[in-house]
Amino acid sequence: MSVAQTIEVKLREAFTPSSLTVIDESHLHAGHAGARPQGESHFKVMIISDKFEGLSRVARQRAVYQVLADELATDIHALSLDVKSLTD
Incomplete structure (x- = not known):
C-alpha cells in the first residue's frame, strides 16, 4: 500500500470523514531536505468530520498527528492539514 x-485508510477509520482528500505534493519538493527519492514524503490533507466538532484547530491537528504517528516517524517528512468539522 x-x-x-x-x-x-487510517484517517477514514479514525474519523469517518464526510470529505477527505489526500494530495501527494512530493514532486514540489524534489531535491529538498527530507524529500525521499521515491517520493511520497510531502502531503496535503483536507478532511471534514463531525468528530472535530468542538475541538480547537490545534486539537484537531494533534488528533490527526496521533493517528499518523507511525508514518510521521518514518515516511512523511511534511504534512499540511486543513481540518474542519461539519459546521465550519
Whole structure:
C-alpha cells in the first residue's frame, strides 16, 4: 500500500470523514531536505468530520498527528492539514 493510501485508510477509520482528500505534493519538493527519492514524503490533507466538532484547530491537528504517528516517524517528512468539522 502506498503512503497516500495508508494515510487515507487510517484517517477514514479514525474519523469517518464526510470529505477527505489526500494530495501527494512530493514532486514540489524534489531535491529538498527530507524529500525521499521515491517520493511520497510531502502531503496535503483536507478532511471534514463531525468528530472535530468542538475541538480547537490545534486539537484537531494533534488528533490527526496521533493517528499518523507511525508514518510521521518514518515516511512523511511534511504534512499540511486543513481540518474542519461539519459546521465550519
